[in-house]
Amino acid sequence: MRYSELNKIQLVEEHHKLIKEYREIQHMGLSLNMARGVPGKDQLTLSLPMLDIIHSDSDCRTIDGSDCRNYGVLDGIPECKRIMADMIGVNPTMVMVGGNSSLNMMFDTISCFMNKPLVEGCEPWNRVEDRKFLCPAPGYDRHFGITEYFGFEEIVIPMNEDGPDMDMIEEYIKDPSVKGIWCVPKYSNPQGVTYSDEVVRRFARLKPAAKDFRIMWDNAYCIHDLTDEPDELLNIFEECEKTGNIDLPIAFCSTSKITFPGSGVAAMAASPNNMKVIKNKYRYQTIGYDKINMLRHVRFFKDFDGMKAHMQKHKKILQPRFELVCDKLEKGLVPYGLVTYQKPKGGYFVCVDVMDGTAKRVVALCKQAGVVLTDAGATYPYKNDPHDSNIRIAPTFPSMKDLDAALDVFCTCAKLAAVEKLLAE
Amino acid sequence: MRYSELNKIQLVEEHHKLIKEYREIQHMGLSLNMARGVPGKDQLTLSLPMLDIIHSDSDCRTIDGSDCRNYGVLDGIPECKRIMADMIGVNPTMVMVGGNSSLNMMFDTISCFMNKPLVEGCEPWNRVEDRKFLCPAPGYDRHFGITEYFGFEEIVIPMNEDGPDMDMIEEYIKDPSVKGIWCVPKYSNPQGVTYSDEVVRRFARLKPAAKDFRIMWDNAYCIHDLTDEPDELLNIFEECEKTGNIDLPIAFCSTSKITFPGSGVAAMAASPNNMKVIKNKYRYQTIGYDKINMLRHVRFFKDFDGMKAHMQKHKKILQPRFELVCDKLEKGLVPYGLVTYQKPKGGYFVCVDVMDGTAKRVVALCKQAGVVLTDAGATYPYKNDPHDSNIRIAPTFPSMKDLDAALDVFCTCAKLAAVEKLLAE
Numbered sequence: 055m056r057y058s059e060l061n062k063i064q065l066v067e068e069h070h071k072l073i074k075e076y077r078e079i080q081h082m083g084l085s086l087n088m089a090r091g092v093p094g095k096d097q098l099t100l101s102l103p104m105l106d107i108i109h110s111d112s113d114c115r116t117i118d119g120s121d122c123r124n125y126g127v128l129d130g131i132p133e134c135k136r137i138m139a140d141m142i143g144v145n146p147t148m149v150m151v152g153g154n155s156s157l158n159m160m161f162d163t164i165s166c167f168m169n170k171p172l173v174e175g176c177e178p179w180n181r182v183e184d185r186k187f188l189c190p191a192p193g194y195d196r197h198f199g200i201t202e203y204f205g206f207e208e209i210v211i212p213m214n215e216d217g218p219d220m221d222m223i224e225e226y227i228k229d230p231s232v233k234g235i236w237c238v239p240k241y242s243n244p245q246g247v248t249y250s251d252e253v254v255r256r257f258a259r260l261k262p263a264a265k266d267f268r269i270m271w272d273n274a275y276c277i278h279d280l281t282d283e284p285d286e287l288l289n290i291f292e293e294c295e296k297t298g299n300i301d302l303p304i305a306f307c308s309t310s311k312i313t314f315p316g317s318g319v320a321a322m323a324a325s326p327n328n329m330k331v332i333k334n335k336y337r338y339q340t341i342g343y344d345k346i347n348m349l350r351h352v353r354f355f356k357d358f359d360g361m362k363a364h365m366q367k368h369k370k371i372l373q374p375r376f377e378l379v380c381d382k383l384e385k386g387l388v389p390y391g392l393v394t395y396q397k398p399k400g401g402y403f404v405c406v407d408v409m410d411g412t413a414k415r416v417v418a419l420c421k422q423a424g425v426v427l428t429d430a431g432a433t434y435p436y437k438n439d440p441h442d443s444n445i446r447i448a449p450t451f452p453s454m455k456d457l458d459a460a461l462d463v464f465c466t467c468a469k470l471a472a473v474e475k476l477l478a479e
Numbered sequence: 480m481r482y483s484e485l486n487k488i489q490l491v492e493e494h495h496k497l498i499k500e501y502r503e504i505q506h507m508g509l510s511l512n513m514a515r516g517v518p519g520k521d522q523l524t525l526s527l528p529m530l531d532i533i534h535s536d537s538d539c540r541t542i543d544g545s546d547c548r549n550y551g552v553l554d555g556i557p558e559c560k561r562i563m564a565d566m567i568g569v570n571p572t573m574v575m576v577g578g579n580s581s582l583n584m585m586f587d588t589i590s591c592f593m594n595k596p597l598v599e600g601c602e603p604w605n606r607v608e609d610r611k612f613l614c615p616a617p618g619y620d621r622h623f624g625i626t627e628y629f630g631f632e633e634i635v636i637p638m639n640e641d642g643p644d645m646d647m648i649e650e651y652i653k654d655p656s657v658k659g660i661w662c663v664p665k666y667s668n669p670q671g672v673t674y675s676d677e678v679v680r681r682f683a684r685l686k687p688a689a690k691d692f693r694i695m696w697d698n699a700y701c702i703h704d705l706t707d708e709p710d711e712l713l714n715i716f717e718e719c720e721k722t723g724n725i726d727l728p729i730a731f732c733s734t735s736k737i738t739f740p741g742s743g744v745a746a747m748a749a750s751p752n753n754m755k756v757i758k759n760k761y762r763y764q765t766i767g768y769d770k771i772n773m774l775r776h777v778r779f780f781k782d783f784d785g786m787k788a789h790m791q792k793h794k795k796i797l798q799p800r801f802e803l804v805c806d807k808l809e810k811g812l813v814p815y816g817l818v819t820y821q822k823p824k825g826g827y828f829v830c831v832d833v834m835d836g837t838a839k840r841v842v843a844l845c846k847q848a849g850v851v852l853t854d855a856g857a858t859y860p861y862k863n864d865p866h867d868s869n870i871r872i873a874p875t876f877p878s879m880k881d882l883d884a885a886l887d888v889f890c891t892c893a894k895l896a897a898v899e900k901l902l903a904e
Binding site: 105106180 | 515517518520523524526527530531533534535536539546547548549550551552578579580582583586587590593594603605621624625628629735739740741742760763764765766767768769770771772
């Protein structure tokens with residue numbers, strides 16, 4: 055009984071039934087949040103021992119003898135650079151470790167290029183009146199926010215099952231005012247798509263008209279698997295080395311969803327040419343980031359293998375949550391033809407498409423029933439989803455019990471919004 | 480026996496004697512650093528218990544119940560805002576707590592105004608081709624570095640005993656391309672000058688031609704006394720409230736020289752109008768700074784009184800170091816008419832003027848003898864000290880024994896450079 059096949063009378067009946075269901079839900083007085091990719095309490099507890107790991111003066115020393123409590127060491131302590139380099143898949147010489155937020159490093163990178171020329175002969179981007187940025191969508195709202203803040207025109211690039219539409223990208227980069235692209239190449243936010251080998255290779259082969267075009271390669275979920283058959287992502291730097299395009303990508307990662315979202319360690323990696331411009335900013339911007347926190351991470355994980363082992367614990371906690379969401383969608387919406395989605399193999403989201411033209415209504419209905427979702431449209435530049443169908447579900451924060459309740463609400467709201475729409479047609 | 484009164488023969492004799500002394504010093508193979516205002520090991524140990532203060536899940540909660548480990552709380556946890564507000568002397572509503580570096584917040588503030596208009600009708604500063612910034616000098620080299628990085632023409636404002644030359648400032652601000660001024664109003668870097676009440680009041684009364692002129696009020700040494708009769712600084716915000724100029728100052732402070740230089744907490748305070756522009760940047764730049772570190776600080780100090788009590792311990796460690804420096808200068812250089820300086824009542828430096836035209840030579844001689852000082856000229860915009868006389872001594876990092884040796888080297892080098900100069904005349 056797909057909704058699209060119901061006749062008017064059946065729809066009216068269904069509407070009555072759903073309204074009754076919805077009122078009952080409203081009376082439950084729920085207050086649940088599935089808006090952001092926020093780790094749950096049990097995940098935070100996993101890294102608690104990290105807070106209790108440095109006790110004495112001698113504990114504060116790096117492998118090369120500097121005292122982490124004091125000033126200095128602009129690009130991060132060597133042992134932390136090593137782990138973050140392994141995470142990104144580059145040599146530590148290409149890495150700069152930052153503060154608690156890779157978003158902050160991305161913002162600062164765009165800000166840097168706004169004010170200083172990235173390549174000799176190019177203008178700083180604030181001089182490029184019609185500057186543009188490519189935005190694969192659905193994507194990460196905070197990426198789009200940064201380039202919107204800095205006055206870029208944002209061009210939507212549709213996402214396919216193997217990554218963004220490369221044909222379109224190859225066309226757009228012929229325009230020298232197109233300065234870059236946002237990418238979450240593994241377990242993308244929100245769809246959980248991992249770029250195929252061919253997509254990564256086509257990125258590495260790009261020859262943009264703008265010499266200062268850059269790929270913002272936000273590998274936020276590089277080791278954030280949800281299954282025992284993780285996706286594999288080609289190493290963008292290795293591919294760009296082969297094509298002579300090593301200045302093209304700038305990669306970012308962090309431990310926000312490995313240790314603590316608010317107190318993790320962020321890092322970036324880039325070619326010597328890029329790093330020269332970026333570090334020339336950093337040396338005016340700061341004397342150095344929090345080295346004690348870097349050291350805490352190193353002492354806690356020992357090395358990258360230790361970090362990956364730690365991720366197994368997160369997987370164990372998250373797996374059932376994602377199973378539950380998909381199970382609820384399968385039973386609650388799929389039979390009615392009211393949802394399409396891909397079961398993610400990693401990352402932090404389940405990305406669903408509800409009936410065209412109903413996403414905003416679904417989110418509003420959920421909110422009135424006490425379940426907060428990411429705003430509909432947020433996964434698109436300017437918060438403008440042309441189909442009004444895409445909704446990002448973040449199932450990590452609520453408990454299993456709450457998640458169960460929240461998904462029931464979601465399914466009811468998706469059905470109610472669909473019936474309303476069909477009745478109005 | 481002032482050097483200026485020696486005749487040629489006496490100078491040659493003195494030169495022979497000093498050359499011999501200098502060679503002996505060189506043979507000692509010293510390796511000492513008095514270049515930067517870096518706390519010593521004994522100071523770092525004072526805050527060691529702070530690293531060991533959060534153990535359990537419940538320890539991570541703020542007074543209003545948020546979990547410091549997770550995302551969120553853009554402007555800092557309430558209890559930390561309270562302490563930093565007390566430090567700056569404002570209401571917590573005016574405060575934003577940042578990461579580990581007030582320098583970073585200052586850089587980000589200038590960067591913000593470079594890219595976005597600060598006042599309606601004004602241009603972002605990157606559109607102001609002939610933008611200028613006022614730089615009281617001698618001053619903090621990293622301040623000058625920021626505005627130099629962003630392409631400002633830097634105008635030197637001479638420092639008097641009670642603060643910068645206000646007559647000159649009042650004149651320069653008639654130019655609408657003059658966008659701001661750097662200030663370290665208490666125990667200034669490097670001279671240790673505290674601005675007089677009259678200077679602060681004249682700042683509060685400024686009526687700059689540029690509506691977006693701002694006073695960068697870096698109160699880095701607000702509670703960093705070295706004596707039991709601390710200087711008192713008028714509250715710039717209270718004075719600006721009286722003159723209707725509340726948008727004029729933006730204040731900064733940090734715990735870098737209270738707890739740990741690399742892992743402290745920084746904060747800024749500004750009027751609602753300014754904060755609106757600044758926070759509109761921050762909300763794209765980050766989800767929030769390290770709240771666990773904020774919490775550590777609060778748990779360690781309890782409140783601002785606790786922080787001030789902690790500063791007594793620093794004072795106890797630093798007092799003898801500064802006494803030693805001044806004692807050495809009094810005995811080693813003052814009798815020869817080779818130095819002028821003011822004994823500082825707070826802060827991190829002893830700022831000396833050696834014989835005109837010899838500062839660079841003194842620093843070079845010291846370096847060759849194994850004693851690293853701040854580069855001569857660094858206390859001036861573009862590293863250009865017009866008299867080549869100013870040297871910043873940072874006596875906090877070396878041990879008392881090393882400091883003793885380093886000052887002997889310094890005195891010998893200052894004498895040698897002076898004799899060389901007099902002989903060449």
